[in-house]
Amino acid sequence: MRRSLVAALLAGLGVSTSVASAASTGVIELPRAKFATGDDMARARADFDDSKWAELSTTLNFEKQGFEDYDGYAWYRIHVRIPSSLKSSVKWAERLRIYLSSIDDVDETFLNGVKIGAMGQMPGDPRGYATRWNGLREYDVGVSSGLVRWDEDNVIAIRLYDGSGGGGFYRDMPTLRLAEIVEGFKPDTGKTRYDYAGPIVKASVHWANSFPVAMQGRLDQEVFDADSGKVLSRGSRGVAVAPNSGIDLPVQAPQRAGIEVRYTFTEAKTGAVGRSVLNLPYLLTPAESARPRINGATVLGARPGSPIYYRLPATGRSPLKLGARDLPAGLAFDPAQGVISGRVAMAGEYRITLTASNALGEAQRVLTLIVGDMLALTPPMGWNSWNVYGLAVDAAKVRAVADAMVSTGLAAHGWTYVNIDDGWESAQRNADGSIGTNSKFPDMKALSDDLHAKGLRFGIYSSPGPLTCGRFLGSLGHERQDADTWASWGVDYLKYDLCSYETTNLPKNPSVADHRKPYEIMGKALAAQSRDIVFSLCQYGSADVWNWGREVGGSLWRTTGDIEDSWRLVREIMEAQVKSAPFAGPGRWNDPDMLVVGEVGWGGELHPTRITPDEQYTHISYWSLLAAPLLLGNDLTRLDAFTRNLLVNDEVMAVNQDPLGRAARKAWSGDGWEIWERELADGRKAVGVFNFGEAFRSLKIAGRVPELTAGVALRDLWRQKDLAALSEGFEARVPAHGVLLLAVGKGR
Ligand code: GAL
Numbered sequence: 145m146r147r148s149l150v151a152a153l154l155a156g157l158g159v160s161t162s163v164a165s166a167a168s169t170g171v172i173e174l175p176r177a178k179f180a181t182g183d184d185m186a187r188a189r190a191d192f193d194d195s196k197w198a199e200l201s202t203t204l205n206f207e208k209q210g211f212e213d214y215d216g217y218a219w220y221r222i223h224v225r226i227p228s229s230l231k232s233s234v235k236w237a238e239r240l241r242i243y244l245s246s247i248d249d250v251d252e253t254f255l256n257g258v259k260i261g262a263m264g265q266m267p268g269d270p271r272g273y274a275t276r277w278n279g280l281r282e283y284d285v286g287v288s289s290g291l292v293r294w295d296e297d298n299v300i301a302i303r304l305y306d307g308s309g310g311g312g313f314y315r316d317m318p319t320l321r322l323a324e325i326v327e328g329f330k331p332d333t334g335k336t337r338y339d340y341a342g343p344i345v346k347a348s349v350h351w352a353n354s355f356p357v358a359m360q361g362r363l364d365q366e367v368f369d370a371d372s373g374k375v376l377s378r379g380s381r382g383v384a385v386a387p388n389s390g391i392d393l394p395v396q397a398p399q400r401a402g403i404e405v406r407y408t409f410t411e412a413k414t415g416a417v418g419r420s421v422l423n424l425p426y427l428l429t430p431a432e433s434a435r436p437r438i439n440g441a442t443v444l445g446a447r448p449g450s451p452i453y454y455r456l457p458a459t460g461r462s463p464l465k466l467g468a469r470d471l472p473a474g475l476a477f478d479p480a481q482g483v484i485s486g487r488v489a490m491a492g493e494y495r496i497t498l499t500a501s502n503a504l505g506e507a508q509r510v511l512t513l514i515v516g517d518m519l520a521l522t523p524p525m526g527w528n529s530w531n532v533y534g535l536a537v538d539a540a541k542v543r544a545v546a547d548a549m550v551s552t553g554l555a556a557h558g559w560t561y562v563n564i565d566d567g568w569e570s571a572q573r574n575a576d577g578s579i580g581t582n583s584k585f586p587d588m589k590a591l592s593d594d595l596h597a598k599g600l601r602f603g604i605y606s607s608p609g610p611l612t613c614g615r616f617l618g619s620l621g622h623e624r625q626d627a628d629t630w631a632s633w634g635v636d637y638l639k640y641d642l643c644s645y646e647t648t649n650l651p652k653n654p655s656v657a658d659h660r661k662p663y664e665i666m667g668k669a670l671a672a673q674s675r676d677i678v679f680s681l682c683q684y685g686s687a688d689v690w691n692w693g694r695e696v697g698g699s700l701w702r703t704t705g706d707i708e709d710s711w712r713l714v715r716e717i718m719e720a721q722v723k724s725a726p727f728a729g730p731g732r733w734n735d736p737d738m739l740v741v742g743e744v745g746w747g748g749e750l751h752p753t754r755i756t757p758d759e760q761y762t763h764i765s766y767w768s769l770l771a772a773p774l775l776l777g778n779d780l781t782r783l784d785a786f787t788r789n790l791l792v793n794d795e796v797m798a799v800n801q802d803p804l805g806r807a808a809r810k811a812w813s814g815d816g817w818e819i820w821e822r823e824l825a826d827g828r829k830a831v832g833v834f835n836f837g838e839a840f841r842s843l844k845i846a847g848r849v850p851e852l853t854a855g856v857a858l859r860d861l862w863r864q865k866d867l868a869a870l871s872e873g874f875e876a877r878v879p880a881h882g883v884l885l886l887a888v889g890k891g892r
Pocket residue numbers: 530565566612613614641643682705706
């Protein structure tokens with residue numbers, strides 16, 4: 145799919161921007177490039193002779209165009225005549241914008257021999273290799289630099305390094321055009337502040353001028369209610385912003401679904417017009433009650449004799465007194481930390497009574513500890529470093545995230561795992577063949593002890609191949625030794641990512657047995673440990689892993705490629721889950737990849753997720769209906785109020801953590817609507833009514849699926865509110881890309 149350039153690049157948390165004049169005309173597509181493997185800086189020069197090079201498409205990996213399995217350095221050279229007539233396509237012909245979509249993994253880009261941009265870090269970089277395979281490359285060249293050769297051949301030369309995976313271009317069409325001045329001026333949602341107290345949301349919208357020129361003009365603003373289709377208020381003001389600077393502009397609007405602030409900026413000198421839409425976030429989860437409440441899963445799995453760490457997740461006004469009764473022999477409760485720890489030697493089911501009390505009363509709940517051979521009786525909930533820090537993860541960041549998991553209150557709602565993804569490994573194995581850490585992780589055991597002291601659990605990452613996807617050491621040939629090392633560090637969870645094994649060890653037409661083999665080896669090595677290590681398979685769903693993942697010792701397995709913070713990908717992933725969903729159950733979860741809420745960045749600069757607030761409600765609702773692992777991938781030390789609110793809804797989380805463990809199925813679809821439903825342990829159904837259309841609209845839901853019969857009880861889970869019993873005429877009113885998440889029926 146070819147997205148409009150401007151929309152692709154300027155979309156932010158609920159912000160979309162369009163430019164009146166430039167997007168439809170004056171765009172030069174760059175569909176083909178010369179290509180050669182190897183490396184030579186002379187290839188950057190405009191006059192370099194590439195006539196013997198291959199010619200490839202720029203929307204498909206080079207590994208799919210005759211360069212199978214090539215990893216390493218390579219160059220693209222794009223020849224393009226830039227007509228001077230392009231200048232008349234804009235009102236301000238000062239900035240040439242080269243859009244190179246995404247390049248797997250790292251690039252350094254030149255125009256006519258001069259470097260104009262780079263993303264990621266090549267292996268020779270003193271800071272170490274860092275992939276930016278999914279970063280959008282948008283490189284600007286000032287026209288006054290004289291670099292552009294008008295009406296002549298120009299060469300965009302791209303030096304790239306492919307560490308693993310497809311290699312080179314893969315996303316949408318690279319293009320070149322002149323940017324309009326107004327494109328440099330738009331709302332920056334990362335620096336926008338919201339005050340959600342009350343029915344009115346008060347925002348201080350940060351408008352950033354990212355161009356090195358003064359920005360002056362008129363900014364018109366409309367608060368639009370997509371639900372009623374009405375403009376609620378209008379305003380207009382003059383703005384003057386210094387080069388590369390910004391201003392904060394206040395706006396107030398009702399705090400509810402469907403509120404958009406629609407901006408029109410008219411630049412004074414050129415008359416160019418830019419439009420931006422800001423989808424205002426709104427909180428749905430009610431404020432935490434002051435009364436004590438025990439949250440999180442009601443079941444916990446462990447193997448006989450394995451160490452157990454369980455942080456009692458409870459909320460309520462402090463001081464909150466926590467307790468645990470009827471603990472089996474071998475377990476103790478630390479009331480100061482609220483942590484149960486110890487080991488249970490005998491297999492069996494143990495009913496532990498958890499209590500939380502304060503001045504307002506006491507809450508009690510039974511936690512069933514099942515000591516047997518199954519782990520992850522409910523989907524793991526926690527955090528993983530990849531979507532935020534990429535290969536730049538280090539021990540200090542992980543500690544800060546663990547502290548934040550507790551201090552933000554997320555841990556009190558059941559968030560527990562703190563998992564390090566790729567980037568912790570030493571460059572070489574020790575003399576005895578064991579694996580060590582690199583300098584970013586000076587003491588893994590101390591880190592894991594710190595997490596366990598908080599009652600949190602500690603995860604790590606490796607690959608069955610010689611190298612991980614980030615080109616760190618993998619476990620090939622050292623599986624048992626690595627499992628022993630991780631166990632000695634106190635690891636509770638392993639994500640095992642296929643990566644280089646795919647090219648070095650899988651035969652050309654692999655059988656299911658070939659796919660299973662590396663996971664069987666590691667599964668056995670983990671099972672031999674005297675602690676529980678949840679085994680997470682990451683091979684992107686190959687060979688229908690949901691059929692055999694459990695048999696090789698897995699508790700969860702990825703069903704898709706990597707997620708990104710784009711609505712298109714979230715949607716694609718949702719659609720791809722239909723086949724695997726019926727295979728989920730306690731101790732066997734489908735993993736549609738980690739969450740993309742909050743501030744993410746994959747090791748680059750952090751930015752607020754590019755999916756809108758309603759898309760985020762859909763994301764969390766769907767992952768919950770699907771019984772998917774909930775692994776955050778954002779910077780928890782910068783948790784904004786909206787994101788926090790999204791993650792502390794105990795009724796939504798209870799759907800995810802429901803002990804029956806049955807994943808939702810698509811029960812009905814039509815006209816851009818889908819209804820997914822999931823059986824709950826208490827006899828109710830969780831039902832998600834998703835609106836994938838582009839408008840705020842209504843759907844009569846009675847009779848669409850057998851459970852939705854008139855008279856049945858309905859509860860709105862996000863708002864934690866009972867609705868009137870379902871009537872024939874009841875209409876679910878749902879914002880574009882949003883959801884109504886219901887519990888249906890009375891329950892036991
Ligand atoms: C990918 C994997 C990501 C992340 C990355 C690390 O293959 O799907 O989730 O782990 O490798 O290099």
